[in-house]
Amino acid sequence: MTTPPEHIEIDGVPAADPGLLAALMSGFGHFTAMQVRDGRVKGLDLHLARLDRSTRELFGQDLEGKRVRALLAGALETAGRRDASARVYVYPGVRVAVTVAAPAPDGPGAPQRLTTVEYWRPAPHIKHLGGFGQSYHREAAVRAGYDEAALTSSSGEIAEGAITNIAFWDGTSLIWPSAPCLEGITMSLLETRLGSVRRPVTLAGLSGYRAALVTNSRSIAPVTSIDEVTYGVDEELMGRVLAAYDAVEWDEL
Incomplete structure (x- = not known):
């Protein structure tokens, strides 16, 4: 097993949370991606089931949908967005990261x-x-x-x-x-x-x-x-x- 780092720097600046950064840098984990409109998601139950199923397989632990929903809602609120492209990443230790970006255009994609x-x-x-x-x-x-x-x-x-x-x-x-x-x-x-x-x-x-x-x-x-x-x-x-x-x-x- 790899020994967890005690100190990490990025461009000479110490990372605020070395444990979280080490988890993100591991490259081992899973995620789901979704479009959010007015604080709502299509197929939310499928996203939550995917996250829990993969967390069980990779880390042997549950990931409650209630926790994921709260983290998503909190990230959207902090970003000041009701419409967004959002991702939920799960890393070792069941550390969960949420990213929020501009929403994808609605309608069909280009050929x-x-x-x-x-x-x-x-x-x-x-x-x-x-x-x-x-x-x-x-x-x-x-x-x-x-x-x-x-x-x-x-x-x-x-x-x-x-x-x-x-x-x-x-x-x-x-x-x-x-x-x-x-x-x-x-x-x-x-x-x-x-x-x-x-x-x-x-x-x-x-x-x-x-x-x-x-x-x-x-x-x-x-x-x-x-x-x-x-x-x-x-x-x-x-x-x-x-x-x-x-x-x-x-x-x-």
Whole structure:
């Protein structure tokens, strides 16, 4: 076990709480990200369940939803925001950090161009810290002129995007890849409200779909290409998906 540091400095200035900073620097932990509007969150119960489940798995302790709600509400009040992009991070010792930033724009995201990379995240069911691999591949994709990276196995099975879930439309059902992935909150909210199925999605079969889209805590956006395969923006599909998401009630913190 690593010995906890007794003293930490940042640019020559002692850290106010070395224990907290050491936990943050460890890179071991998990988080959830959400949009807040008028002090309310969509799928709040799913966020709280995710945080508690991952805290139990990583640290062997509970994380009460009441505590998380109080910390979120307090951070929003201190920041003077009712609308925000918020994140809750959990570190060793069940130290909890909340970040508050400007809210993401409402409405659909801009069309996305994806490139594929051979990489699956470790422990993909946890929204964990230390995601160097996915960050590395996504940054490389952006530098190459794409908007996102789609993560695939060595056999060409697609799991998810680097920071998104991805779904495909075959004209009848919305197909979510059945490969191991992080089940995003937006994905979970949509999957139960639309005609959805899970099944393997492969690079070889991409041209057989009529449309694709990506989701995360910040947006729902159409996909216009994955490598050399192109898709049109299905306005009717996007309208139904966005309407399903808009119909989800906002939960009070």
